[in-house]
Amino acid sequence: MRFDTSLDRVPTRATVWCAEVDLGSRTARRLAELGVRPGVPLTVQSRTSGHGLIVSVGGVRVALDAAAASGIHVLTAAPVPLPVPA
Amino acid sequence: MTSTDPAGLARPSLEPPAQAPTDAPHAAGPAPGAPSPRAGRSAPSCHGDSGGAGAGPHAARVALLGAPNVGKSTLFNAITGARRTVGNWPGTTVEVGTGVWPQRSGAPTPWTVLDLPGAYSLDPASPDEALTRDIVLGTATTDRGHRAHDATEAPDVAVVAIDAAHLARSLYLVAQLREHAVPTVTAMTMGDVAARRGTRVDPQALQDYLGVPVVPVDPRRGVGIDALAARVADALRAAESTGCGCGPAAGRAAALPPGPTTIDDLDAADARFAWIDGAVRAAVTHDTSAREPWSDRVDRVVTAPVLGPMIFLAVMWLVFQVTTTVAAPLQDALDSFFTGPVTDAATGLLGAIGLRETPVSGFVVDGLIAGVGMLLTFVPLMALMFLLLALLEDSGYMARAAVVTDRLMRRLGLPGQAFLPLVVGFGCNVPAISATRILGHARQRLLVALLVPFTSCSARLTVYVMLASVFFPEHAGTVVFAMYLTSIALVVLVGMALRTTLWRTMGSDPLVLHLPPYQRPTARLTLSVMWTRLEGFLRTAGGIIVATVSLVWLLQQVPVRSGSFGAVDVADSLYGVLAQAISPLFGPAGFDQWQSVSALIVGFVAKEAVISSWAQTYAVADSSTGAGAQALAAHIESAFAASSGGHTVAAVLAFMVFLLAYTPCVATLAAQRREIGWRWTAFGIAIQLSVAYVLAVLVFQIGSKIGG
Numbered sequence: 001m002r003f004d005t006s007l008d009r010v011p012t013r014a015t016v017w018c019a020e021v022d023l024g025s026r027t028a029r030r031l032a033e034l035g036v037r038p039g040v041p042l043t044v045q046s047r048t049s050g051h052g053l054i055v056s057v058g059g060v061r062v063a064l065d066a067a068a069a070s071g072i073h074v075l076t077a078a079p080v081p082l083p084v085p086a
Numbered sequence: 087m088t089s090t091d092p093a094g095l096a097r098p099s100l101e102p103p104a105q106a107p108t109d110a111p112h113a114a115g116p117a118p119g120a121p122s123p124r125a126g127r128s129a130p131s132c133h134g135d136s137g138g139a140g141a142g143p144h145a146a147r148v149a150l151l152g153a154p155n156v157g158k159s160t161l162f163n164a165i166t167g168a169r170r171t172v173g174n175w176p177g178t179t180v181e182v183g184t185g186v187w188p189q190r191s192g193a194p195t196p197w198t199v200l201d202l203p204g205a206y207s208l209d210p211a212s213p214d215e216a217l218t219r220d221i222v223l224g225t226a227t228t229d230r231g232h233r234a235h236d237a238t239e240a241p242d243v244a245v246v247a248i249d250a251a252h253l254a255r256s257l258y259l260v261a262q263l264r265e266h267a268v269p270t271v272t273a274m275t276m277g278d279v280a281a282r283r284g285t286r287v288d289p290q291a292l293q294d295y296l297g298v299p300v301v302p303v304d305p306r307r308g309v310g311i312d313a314l315a316a317r318v319a320d321a322l323r324a325a326e327s328t329g330c331g332c333g334p335a336a337g338r339a340a341a342l343p344p345g346p347t348t349i350d351d352l353d354a355a356d357a358r359f360a361w362i363d364g365a366v367r368a369a370v371t372h373d374t375s376a377r378e379p380w381s382d383r384v385d386r387v388v389t390a391p392v393l394g395p396m397i398f399l400a401v402m403w404l405v406f407q408v409t410t411t412v413a414a415p416l417q418d419a420l421d422s423f424f425t426g427p428v429t430d431a432a433t434g435l436l437g438a439i440g441l442r443e444t445p446v447s448g449f450v451v452d453g454l455i456a457g458v459g460m461l462l463t464f465v466p467l468m469a470l471m472f473l474l475l476a477l478l479e480d481s482g483y484m485a486r487a488a489v490v491t492d493r494l495m496r497r498l499g500l501p502g503q504a505f506l507p508l509v510v511g512f513g514c515n516v517p518a519i520s521a522t523r524i525l526g527h528a529r530q531r532l533l534v535a536l537l538v539p540f541t542s543c544s545a546r547l548t549v550y551v552m553l554a555s556v557f558f559p560e561h562a563g564t565v566v567f568a569m570y571l572t573s574i575a576l577v578v579l580v581g582m583a584l585r586t587t588l589w590r591t592m593g594s595d596p597l598v599l600h601l602p603p604y605q606r607p608t609a610r611l612t613l614s615v616m617w618t619r620l621e622g623f624l625r626t627a628g629g630i631i632v633a634t635v636s637l638v639w640l641l642q643q644v645p646v647r648s649g650s651f652g653a654v655d656v657a658d659s660l661y662g663v664l665a666q667a668i669s670p671l672f673g674p675a676g677f678d679q680w681q682s683v684s685a686l687i688v689g690f691v692a693k694e695a696v697i698s699s700w701a702q703t704y705a706v707a708d709s710s711t712g713a714g715a716q717a718l719a720a721h722i723e724s725a726f727a728a729s730s731g732g733h734t735v736a737a738v739l740a741f742m743v744f745l746l747a748y749t750p751c752v753a754t755l756a757a758q759r760r761e762i763g764w765r766w767t768a769f770g771i772a773i774q775l776s777v778a779y780v781l782a783v784l785v786f787q788i789g790s791k792i793g794g
Contacts, residue, residue: 023596026211029355030598033153033206035254037359046386049394050493054385054601058366059285060252061385061601063489065496068596 004076007042008051008069015043016074023071034062036072039079141186141196146322148187148197151218152247153256154204155485155602157275157305159183160611161247162201164305165191165314182221192315200241203523206255208262213531214523223266243269243321245314250280250287250302251603254366260296261358269325270298271317273310277302279603284373292369306608381604385486394490401483402570405474407563413467414555420466421715424459445652449639457635457698461628463715464548469620471544475513476615480607484509485599492597498581501525501597504534508577511541512570513619515750519757527595535762536770537581539750540777542573545693549745552697556719557726557738573746580777634688634695638702656703675744675779676730676737676786682722686744692751736789740782747778 003019010016018040021028035057036042043056051066064072150165152158166185183201187193202221203214210216224240244263248256263270280287293300299317303310388397432455436447478484488505495504504525511518518538522531542550550569554562641661645654656662657680665684672678681703688699697718704721723734730737749755749771758767 027595027598029209030206030211032355032359033255033258034598034600035252045382046389047391048389048489048492049391050496052489052492052597054382054389054489056382058252058254059283059372060255061382061603063389063485063492063597063599063601065492065597068598071596 002075003073005074006070007044007055007064007072007074008053008066010042010044010074010076012044012046012053014076015041016076017041017079018072019075019079020073021071022073023068027068027071031062031068031072035060036062041078042072042074141198145186145195146197146243147200147241148318149200149202149222149241149244150247151202151222151244152204152259153206153249155600156204156247156249156256158204158247159201161245161273161275161303161305162199163614164303164308164311166199167191182217187315187318192312194319197318205259207258208266212523212525217523222263222268240268242325243271243318245318246270246272248272248274248300249276250274251276251283251285252600253287253292253370254362255600257296257362257365258358260298261361264298269321271314271321272296272298272300273305273314274300274302275305276603277304279605283379283603286371286373288369288371292365295365295368306611379603381482384604385601388483388486389489394486398487398490401478403567405471405478407567408474409467409471411563413470416466417463418715420463421459424455424462425715428459429455445639445643449636453635453639453702454632456701457695458628458632460697460701460715461624461694464551465620465624467547467551468544469616471547472513472616472619473612476612476619477607480605480612480615482602482604485601488599489597489601492599494578497585498533498537498578499585500530500534500581501595504530507534507538508541511538511543512573513544514622515539515541515543515754516757519754519761522761532762532766533581533584535758536584536766536773537577539754539758539770539774540573540576540580540747542570542746543693543750545751546745549689549693549696550742552715552719553722553738553742556723557735569742569746572743576747576777580773634691635698635702638684638688638699642703661703672744672782674787675740675782676733676790677726677741679725679729681725682729682741686748689745690749690752692753693745694751696745730786730790733786733790736786739789740786743785744778744782747774747781749774 004016007016018036018038020038021031021036023031031037036055040057045054045056045061047053048063051069052064053069054061054063055069056062150158150162162183162185165187167188182203185199185201187197187199189196200221202218205215205218207215208219208222210219222241222244246256246260246263248260260270260272274287274289274292277287289300289302299321301310301314301317303314305311388394429451432451433442433447436442436444436450441447478487484506487509491505492501495501498504507518507521507525510521515538518541519535522534522538525531525534546569547566550566551562554565558565638661641664642656642659643652643654644660645651645658646660646663647658649655649658657666661684662680665680665687668687669678669680669683672683677683681700684703685696685699689696700722701718704718726737726741727734755767755771758770762770
């Protein structure tokens with residue numbers, strides 16, 4: 001899947017769109033349950049120690065460490081839905 | 087460490103301990119559309135902490151579940167009037183609580199209520215989540231691995247607590263419950279938090295979309311419980327009359343995805359998320375003019391890279407400083423009360439019935455009154471500490487503390503969540519051992535269960551405070567705080583040592599932690615949590631103290647060198663002789679004195695009994711001075727001065743370090759045996775005693791050289 005960067009490189013307060021979660025099935029499922037899924041907008045709220053960050057997704061605040069943030073690939077612009085074939 | 091499930095999806099193997107729930111595939115649950123279970127119910131028996139009995143074998147069973155930290159246990163307490171431990175952090179419930187939904191809370195007849203561990207879904211990532219899944223689907227097993235509940239014993243109705251402020255993360259479970267045809271009612275919590283964030287949820291629109299009743303509740307204030315009971319009663323009636331677990335509003339539900347047994351798991355998950363998105367679109371409106379939540383601004387500060395850890399340390403220091411300084415005058419007043427009027431009255435009473443100056447008088451006055459009285463003088467201190475920790479938990483700060491300490495935990499190969507059981511350990515090691523179940527990997531659970539005894543529990547605090555106020559009266563708070571820092575250092579160092587020797591290959595999931603919104607602690611909840619813990623401390627400590635005081639008294643009456651039963655000098659008794667045989671071992675640590683060594687032996691049973699044992703020994707040895715705190719302090723001061731060759735401070739510090747590091751109590755050992763088995767428990771005892779001894783000798787040897 002196409003993506004622009006990973007979440008750990010996104011500046012604070014910027015909003016990006018989740019493109020892909022490359023973290024293994026257990027972590028990916030936990031993230032999905034918390035709302036971090038391909039296509040949803042994510043806003044980086046702040047940085048934490050050890051290069052982690054707090055991300056806002058649909059009103060939920062999720063703390064991620066550096067490993068989790070680097071495994072979330074994001075788009076810097078809203079994804080455009082593919083046209084539906086006639 | 088992966089296995090393959092029936093859908094072909096690789097998933098981590100949980101390797102649960104012998105007593106933990108098994109990770110059975112969810113195909114083992116009732117098939118979608120199966121008739122709702124009705125008969126042959128029995129109270130659950132999965133784990134010890136039941137929190138109370140159910141409403142009887144024939145009562146309807148209502149399971150309370152939901153994502154972590156949506157207020158399930160608070161709701162359980164509001165319904166049942168029980169006092170389960172609750173906190174504004176994920177993973178507070180790790181065992182099943184059982185209670186009665188009484189008629190005063192709206193039930194037409196009493197129902198059995200089960201408070202299940204938090205779970206985002208029925209696809210467990212840890213043993214506590216697996217327990218929830220197994221009970222809801224009727225596939226839970228007993229301690230011996232047999233099925234404790236067959237399909238006929240699944241709950242009759244599931245009440246899912248859903249968080250209005252974070253609706254999406256609460257609804258995945260609802261989607262899966264409907265696939266499994268479990269009759270469901272939702273209790274919508276956190277309405278006040280949602281309102282503050284500019285989020286409005288329309289309960290009717292949500293109910294229409296989900297096809298299950300949605301009842302707004304505020305369990306912290308006891309609002310909405312009767313309405314919830316009415317909908318549960320409806321659901322029970324509907325399920326009984328139709329035999330289908332669809333709930334009363336099912337006819338209007340939006341289309342649900344098919345169950346996971348018919349299409350690939352990932353597709354099923356995508357379909358559920360799409361369904362959830364539809365529910366949120368249908369029922370939730372956001373006030374776009376709402377300002378940035380202040381909790382985000384607070385988070386920016388308390389989890390900041392450098393400032394966050396400093397704030398965490400400052401908060402912990404403040405807790406112990408306030409605890410020791412504010413409680414001190416109250417402790418003195420209680421001590422005067424027990425050594426004055428209570429002792430005088432008991433002595434007078436015993437004199438009146440002709441038992442003055444007899445062994446019975448020694449048992450009652452120097453044993454029971456001194457021991458129990460000493461314990462009760464610590465009630466203000468414990469109450470204050472439990473109150474402050476409850477405030478921190480209820481406010482939501484503890485989840486931030488887990489983020490701050492994550493980096494430290496990583497060094498041990500543990501995720502940030504491992505911090506949570508370790509924090510629980512600072513209150514009491516026993517529930518902390520159970521709390522290791524929130525961790526996904528068996529090796530992580532084992533490592534944390536071995537590290538928990540190094541967290542300094544509140545029972546050890548009593549001895550620190552007593553010694554610190556005697557030997558360091560000007561800096562008691564700081565010395566006690568230093569003991570807690572030493573405790574943290576021990577957890578880290580022992581953890582790193584184990585990591586680099588035994589568990590080099592231990593993997594660790596990245597940190598993904600939901601941060602609950604901050605909330606203003608309510609007096610009702612905070613005081614309730616404080617009282618639950620205080621009551622638990624008093625009940626455990628009270629029983630142990632009476633038992634150990636009786637045993638110590640008995641051993642002190644048995645003559646070995648001279649005298650006869652009931653008329654023997656304590657140094658010549660079985661108690662004294664045994665302690666004297668062991669005490670030379672502690673010469674290199676500066677406290678080669680049998681009175682203190684015997685207190686340490688008693689402390690192996692429970693740290694709560696250390697001071698009472700000291701008090702009893704010295705009071706029996708020298709009844710003229712009584713058993714008051716001042717007299718005891720004088721005895722201990724001179725004993726340490728004598729045994730250390732003048733290096734009193736070094737010897738006291740060595741004693742405190744030994745007390746911190748050696749085996750906490752037999753109850754912790756029992757909890758460890760349950761979670762990690764005897765072999766690892768014995769390994770843990772060996773580590774604790776070795777670390778305690780080596781550290782105590784080092785502290786004394788170095789301290790005495792530099793002039794302590």
